[in-house]
Amino acid sequence: MDQKFTAFDGRRRFVSGSRAEVIAAIRTRSVKQPNMSLLIFDDSTGGQIDFDLRETADVPAAKSPSSLAEEARSPGRPKLGVVPREVTLLPRHWEWLAAQPGGASVTLRKLVDDARRKNADADIIRTARERAYRFMSAMAGNLAGFEEATRALFAGDRTRFESLTAKWAGDVRDYTYSLADGAFAPDAENAAR
Numbered sequence: 582m583d584q585k586f587t588a589f590d591g592r593r594r595f596v597s598g599s600r601a602e603v604i605a606a607i608r609t610r611s612v613k614q615p616n617m618s619l620l621i622f623d624d625s626t627g628g629q630i631d632f633d634l635r636e637t638a639d640v641p642a643a644k645s646p647s648s649l650a651e652e653a654r655s656p657g658r659p660k661l662g663v664v665p666r667e668v669t670l671l672p673r674h675w676e677w678l679a680a681q682p683g684g685a686s687v688t689l690r691k692l693v694d695d696a697r698r699k700n701a702d703a704d705i706i707r708t709a710r711e712r713a714y715r716f717m718s719a720m721a722g723n724l725a726g727f728e729e730a731t732r733a734l735f736a737g738d739r740t741r742f743e744s745l746t747a748k749w750a751g752d753v754r755d756y757t758y759s760l761a762d763g764a765f766a767p768d769a770e771n772a773a774r
Contacts, residue, residue, distance in 0.1 A: 585624040587756060589720065590617040594752035597624070604632055620719065627712035627760045629719050702766075709764035710734055716760050720753050721746075739765040 587597040588607055596606035603621065610617060611634075623630050668689070670678070678685035697704075713734060721727050726745035733742035742761070746754050 586621055586630065587624055588619065588621045589752065590614065590619060592720070592750035592753050594756055600632065604634060607634060622716055625712070627715035705763045706737070706766060709761055713757055713761035713764055717757055721749060721757065724749050734761065734764060737765050
């Protein structure tokens with residue numbers, strides 16, 4: 582999946598798209614508005630990001646930590662994508678792991694996979710809340726209702742969240758809602774209706 586970004590001039594969203602699309606739009610806009618108040622956000626994290634506007638569209642984006650780790654992979658089991666890392670456990674944990682069928686590595690992988698399956702819904706909700714909060718902190722931190730909206734977001738109260746953010750600038754509000762997609766548990770939403 583291609584990474585997407587959104588750029589704002591003040592409280593107005595003027596472009597969303599790939600890195601190259603956003604850079605091109607910023608360059609075009611900066612000719613007409615050299616003093617624009619530019620902020621760029623990563624749509625996947627809600628975090629603010631800076632681009633080197635001198636780069637050309639054909640220059641690859643900076644490598645992520647996961648791609649750097651992939652390149653630095655040492656010999657082992659490359660087809661499985663095994664990445665060696667240090668794990669610190671108490672002696673009793675190591676003893677228990679050593680007694681499990683397949684040993685420590687197999688048991689740890691199974692435990693992680695089980696936890697990921699069990700917590701998948703909660704992880705989606707948590708990730709969406711954190712994504713929306715990062716953006717809200719940067720763009721709406723001084724707007725009326727910010728603190729209460731944040732509390733409603735993390736409490737999973739969509740009705741209150743939308744009520745508190747309804748008067749925010751349209752682009753800020755709408756982008757906040759798009760980032761908060763998935764932040765509210767379906768059961769809580771259905772009970773409120």
